[in-house]
Amino acid sequence: MKKITAIIAIIFTLYSCNKEVKVVEKPIVKASDKAAFSIVIHGGAGFIKRDNISQEKEAAYRQKLEEAIRVGYNILNNGGTSIDAVQNTINILEDSPLFNSGKGAVLTNEGTCEHDASIMDGKTLNAGASAGTKTVKNPINLARAVMEHSPHVMLAREGAETFAQEQGLKIVEPSYFHTEKSLKALERVKASENTKVASFFDADIQNSKFGTVGCAALDKHGNLAAGTSTGGMTNKRWGRIGDSPIIGAGTYANNNTCAVSSTGWGEYFIRGMVAYDISALMEYKGLSLKEASKEVIQNKLPAIGNGKGNGGIIAIDSDGTIAMEFNTPGMFRATMDDKGTLYIGMFKD
Numbered sequence: 001m002k003k004i005t006a007i008i009a010i011i012f013t014l015y016s017c018n019k020e021v022k023v024v025e026k027p028i029v030k031a032s033d034k035a036a037f038s039i040v041i042h043g044g045a046g047f048i049k050r051d052n053i054s055q056e057k058e059a060a061y062r063q064k065l066e067e068a069i070r071v072g073y074n075i076l077n078n079g080g081t082s083i084d085a086v087q088n089t090i091n092i093l094e095d096s097p098l099f100n101s102g103k104g105a106v107l108t109n110e111g112t113c114e115h116d117a118s119i120m121d122g123k124t125l126n127a128g129a130s131a132g133t134k135t136v137k138n139p140i141n142l143a144r145a146v147m148e149h150s151p152h153v154m155l156a157r158e159g160a161e162t163f164a165q166e167q168g169l170k171i172v173e174p175s176y177f178h179t180e181k182s183l184k185a186l187e188r189v190k191a192s193e194n195t196k197v198a199s200f201f202d203a204d205i206q207n208s209k210f211g212t213v214g215c216a217a218l219d220k221h222g223n224l225a226a227g228t229s230t231g232g233m234t235n236k237r238w239g240r241i242g243d244s245p246i247i248g249a250g251t252y253a254n255n256n257t258c259a260v261s262s263t264g265w266g267e268y269f270i271r272g273m274v275a276y277d278i279s280a281l282m283e284y285k286g287l288s289l290k291e292a293s294k295e296v297i298q299n300k301l302p303a304i305g306n307g308k309g310n311g312g313i314i315a316i317d318s319d320g321t322i323a324m325e326f327n328t329p330g331m332f333r334a335t336m337d338d339k340g341t342l343y344i345g346m347f348k349d
Contacts, residue, residue: 035320036338037076039217041069041089043099045263045312046211048330048346061098062344065334068092072217073336082217082225082259083121083144090117090140090227093213097179099332100211102138105177105231107186113177113231115139116245118154119147122224122253129154129245133161137170140229143245145169154245182234189235212244214261216253216316224316226251226259226275232266242266248276255318257282258289263331264301264311272296272304278315289317293325302327 043065053061072089076082094102105113117139118129128147131154136142145167146155155163165171212230219225228251230244243249243266250266252275253259260275269275274296281292293315301309312326314333324333324345334344 035218037082037218037220038316038320038322038335038337039069039072039076039085039089039215040314040316040322040324040335041065041072041093041213041215041333042261042263042312042314042324043093043213043332044211045310045326045328045331047328048332050347053346058346061332061346064093064096064098065332065344066342068215069334069336069342072215073340076217076219077338077340079220081221082219082223083119085217085219086119086215086225086227087140087144089215089217090213090229091138094138094140094229097181099213100231101213101229102231103177104179105182106211106234107178107182108232109190109235109237111186112174113182114236114239115229115231116241117143117227117229118245118247118251119143119227120225120247120251120253120259121147122226122255122259125254127153127247127251129247129251130156130160130164131241131245132157132239133164134174135161135171136164137172137176140227141169142167143227143229153247156241157239177231182231185234212250212261212263214251214263214314216259216261216314218259218316218318218320222255222318224253224255224259224318226253226261226315228261228263243269243274246270248273250275252276252279254279254283258292258315258317260313260315262311262313264328265305265308268301268305268309269311272301272309274301274313278313282317289315289321289323290325293323297325297327 068089072085075085093099097104114132116131120127128143130142142164214228216226228244249270250262257279262269278292281287312331315323330347
């Protein structure tokens with residue numbers, strides 16, 4: 001009888017152990033499901049609709065988005081780093097007058113351009129940012145220089161420009177950034193009744209406060225990176241700074257979770273720490289990148305702004321999965337993966 005009891009006890013113990021193993025077992029992602037590398041970019045979100053943009057302008061946007069993302073793709077395809085891919089891709093967008101960054105930056109109330117940018121390395125969590133610069137041709141280059149060649153994370157205004165000169169970055173006259181598009185936008189905002197409120201007006205995205213460029217990338221070494229660059233809001237005053245140069249709001253990258261670049265009404269992205277919040281939901285709640293992005297952009301962000309928390313994000317996780325989530329009618333965006341598949345989007349559909 002004792003032997004039978006002992007045998008039953010052993011069987012029960014083994015059965016219990018097997019059940020316990022099944023409970024704690026986690027699904028394994030197959031290597032075949034992972035991308036060797038991938039890259040995603042945005043050129044701003046807003047009221048981007050087919051009726052607002054001519055075929056010629058749409059073609060121009062698509063051409064520039066493709067040009068930019070192919071630069072980053074080629075770097076990654078040749079074994080380059082995600083940081084290099086992010087920086088060089090954003091350079092193309094900064095040099096184009098189509099987007100609200102670099103050459104195409106909008107004007108402040110005083111008629112000047114003030115640029116903000118940030119970049120982050122997902123492997124080391126090192127980051128760099130600059131704010132309020134007026135003469136640095138490519139603000140994302142300054143952000144990277146701050147990250148790699150200073151003990152700081154963010155430099156601003158005259159001090160940041162002095163540092164840029166010391167680092168040998170390209171400096172231009174403030175007039176370099178002035179375009180007919182930005183001048184007309186400022187005139188229109190100043191002529192409006194509510195001149196106390198800064199806004200980003202662009203005929204292509206219909207009087208919204210959204211205009212930024214950004215990039216997120218995963219390289220063949222498994223490292224993530226993200227960067228963001230902007231001219232801010234038309235008619236902004238008092239040295240206003242949005243979310244783009246703020247780590248955790250406009251930009252975030254962590255190899256354990258994802259890399260994110262934001263675009264939208266900066267004040268609300270700062271309050272919601274949008275880029276980091278997506279990473280945190282993945283790390284602490286176990287959400288997928290797409291689930292976390294949807295929760296933040298479609299639910300949490302609008303609630304913070306009482307309907308004004310509008311905009312979007314682009315992001316990549318450590319498996320190469322891409323998310324492009326936005327709560328506006330459109331967002332300029334493009335992706336490429338390790339198979340060379342190119343996608344370019346502008347509208348919600």
